[in-house]
Structures are given as C-alpha cells and as structure tokens.
Amino acid sequence: MMAAGEQGAYYSVVVPVYNEAGNLPELHTRLTAVMRALARPYEIIFVDDGSTDQSVPIMRSLQDGDPHLVIICFQRNFGQHPAVIAGFNRAAGEVIITLDADLQNPPEEIPKLLAKLDEGYELVSGWRRRRKDPLARTLPSLVVNKMMGALTGISLKDYGCMLRAYRRQVVEYLKLFPERAKFITALTSWLRVKICEVEVEQSTRRTGTSKYNYPKLIRMNFDLLTGFSITPIQVVSAIGLGIALLGFLLGTAILVWNIAHGRAAFDVATLAAIVLMVSGIQLLALGMIGEYVGRTFVQVQGRPYYIVKAVFEPSRAGGQE
Ligand code: UDP
Numbered sequence: 416m417m418a419a420g421e422q423g424a425y426y427s428v429v430v431p432v433y434n435e436a437g438n439l440p441e442l443h444t445r446l447t448a449v450m451r452a453l454a455r456p457y458e459i460i461f462v463d464d465g466s467t468d469q470s471v472p473i474m475r476s477l478q479d480g481d482p483h484l485v486i487i488c489f490q491r492n493f494g495q496h497p498a499v500i501a502g503f504n505r506a507a508g509e510v511i512i513t514l515d516a517d518l519q520n521p522p523e524e525i526p527k528l529l530a531k532l533d534e535g536y537e538l539v540s541g542w543r544r545r546r547k548d549p550l551a552r553t554l555p556s557l558v559v560n561k562m563m564g565a566l567t568g569i570s571l572k573d574y575g576c577m578l579r580a581y582r583r584q585v586v587e588y589l590k591l592f593p594e595r596a597k598f599i600t601a602l603t604s605w606l607r608v609k610i611c612e613v614e615v616e617q618s619t620r621r622t623g624t625s626k627y628n629y630p631k632l633i634r635m636n637f638d639l640l641t642g643f644s645i646t647p648i649q650v651v652s653a654i655g656l657g658i659a660l661l662g663f664l665l666g667t668a669i670l671v672w673n674i675a676h677g678r679a680a681f682d683v684a685t686l687a688a689i690v691l692m693v694s695g696i697q698l699l700a701l702g703m704i705g706e707y708v709g710r711t712f713v714q715v716q717g718r719p720y721y722i723v724k725a726v727f728e729p730s731r732a733g734g735q736e
C-alpha cells in the first residue's frame with residue numbers, strides 16, 4: 416500500500432506523540448526547517464498514541480499548511496514502541512528517522528546522523544553524553560544499558576536515545592519480528608546491523624512531563640530481560656539448586672552431629688531461616704516462570720500491537736510547494 420501523502424519521500428521522520436501539545440508547534444517548525452535544508456523529498460509522520468490533550472487538534476492545524484505531514488491516530492494509548500512501529504509501517508522513505516516529540520532530541524542534529532549513514536552505516540543512533548534528565552530517570556537507564564550490553568553482546572553507550580536514522584532495510588527487518596516487546600536497539604544489535612553512535616545534544620524536556628513512571632519502566636525492562644534470553648530463569652534455577660544442595664548438606668551435617676552427640680543441634684530460628692530462604696527462592700522462581708508464561712499468553716492471544724483509529728493524509732491542494 417503506497418502512501419498517499421508525500422509520494423516517493425526519501426526521508427521519513429517518525430515521531431511518537433503522547434500528550435505533547437506544548438511541544439508540537441516548535442517541533443514542527445524546527446523539524447521542517449531541517450528537512451527542507453536537506454533538499455530531498457521528505458515526509459513527517461506524527462503518530463498520536465492516544466493523547467488526551469490538545470495534541471491532535473494542534474497536529475491537524477499544523478497539517479493545514481504542510482503537505483509533508485501525515486498523522487496516524489491510535490484508538491488509545493499503546494506505548495512509544497507501538498507508535499514507532501506504526502510509523503515504520505507507514506514510512507515510505509529510503510531513510511527513516513525517529514525522534515521524540517518533547518524536543519529533547521534537537522532536530523538540528525539530524526544531518527549529523529545522516530552523514531554517518533552516508534559513510535555506510537545502516538543504523539546511526541544518538542548518544543546523549545550529557546543527559547538532561549533527573550537522576551531518578553538516568554539511573555534505571557544506566558542499569559538497562561549494562562544489561563543490554565551483556566545480553567546482546569554489543570555494547571552501545573546509549574540504548575535509550577530515540578534520535579536515530581535507519582536505512583530502509585533495517586526497518587524492513589524490524590517489521591519481521593512479530594513479538595510484542597519490540598526492543599528496537601536490542602533487535603538491531605542481535606541482527607548485527609552496522610551500527611554507530613554519534614554524540615548528540617540533549618535538551619531538557621520543553622513542556623509536559625516524562626511519560627515513563629517506575630511501574631512502566633520496570634515492566635519494560637522485564638520485557639527486555641525475558642524477551643532477550645532465558646538466562647534469568649536459568650540463573651534462578653541454578654540458585655534454587657544451590658540452595659537445595661545447601662539444605663541437603665546442612666541436614667546431613669545435623670544428622671551426623673546428632674548421632675555423634677546424641678542430642679539435637681537444631682533450633683527454631685535455624686529452621687525459620689531455612690524455610691524463609693527456600694520459600695523465597697521458590698517464589699522468585701515461580702515469578703520468573705510467570706513472566707515467561709504471561710508473555711507467551713499475551714503472544715498467543717495475538718491481540719493487535721496497536722489499533723489505528725484514523726489516518727489524516729496531507730491535503731495535496733492546500734499546502735505550499
Ligand atoms: N510516548 C508515546 N507513548 C507513551 C509514552 C511516550 O508515544 O506511552 C512518546 C512521547 O510523547 C515522546 C517519546 O515517546 O515523544 C518519549 O517519551 P518521554 O519524553 O516521556 O520519555 P523520556 O524522555 O522520559 O524517556
């Protein structure tokens with residue numbers, strides 16, 4: 416299905432939008448300036464992830480004067496990744512660029528990424544050397560970065576930066592993955608595409624607040640952990656085995672001691688400690704299994720990754736050019 420909007424776009428810019436009313440006009444202006452300067456056909460795809468503020472009307476009014484702007488509206492909030500994937504599915508360009516709507520990723524950095532693509536890389540990712548986020552937000556990211564490096568075997572300096580440029584082929588690869596917890600960077604690392612990172616500026620969020628709270632981050636990271644390896648469950652099993660062996664040895668030792676001394680060397684506290692330890696491990700293991708089973712369940716249900724309520728194509732007649 417060919418896009419009715421900017422036919423033959425060379426660049427497709429995909430922006431997930433969730434309650435970003437205050438940022439959209441400036442984003443649109445700055446992004447448009449950058450894209451025009453590149454002097455190749457482009458399209459901007461705003462994917463509204465079920466915003467409840469004025470984001471959609473604002474995007475609609477921006478579209479009035481812009482034949483490059485496509486708006487995809489979700490039925491409800493599905494999350495940043497589904498929004499990006501929806502944008503990928505629509506993108507017609509040879510080069511696909513993603514960035515956040517909150518102006519934390521300055522659009523002015525895009526040419527830097529494109530220069531690297533021209534050098535032959537297939538994916539160029541921004542690296543925020545100086546993150547302008549509170550520690551409460553950067554600390555979890557630090558943990559995730561380390562984890563990702565260990566799991567995928569490729570260490571990037573920054574897995575979380577959504578200012579990226581992809582060759583079309585990489586995006587086509589990503590679309591092949593039916594799994595729900597799509598971790599774009601993890602997948603690309605795993606696919607061994609040629610990745611490089613360039614340092615980009617990061618601003619503080621212009622208006623609005625971060626859409627990630629702790630429960631959301633934890634859920635995402637469990638997705639990552641269970642989605643990318645079975646190591647966690649193996650570790651838990653190994654710990655379980657170790658503890659069980661310990662219990663067995665302890666039991667044997669106590670038995671031997673009892674026989675040798677003819678009395679009990681065992682009090683309630685020791686028993687309680689052992690019971691707590693073992694039952695804790697069991698619960699942990701059960702929870703881990705639950706994580707995998709739960710994900711399997713969700714996958715088997717086969718619910719759509721996202722649901723599009725409406726797509727607003729740019730009007731061919733209205734805009735300039
Ligand atoms: N976003 C989205 N759906 C969500 C959460 C976020 O589309 O459920 C968008 C949001 O509008 C922004 C980007 O994803 O464009 C990154 O979100 P945010 O800036 O809140 O994340 P942070 O910078 O804290 O990582």
Ligand code: MG
Pocket residue numbers: 515517519620625
């Ligand atoms: Mg942000």
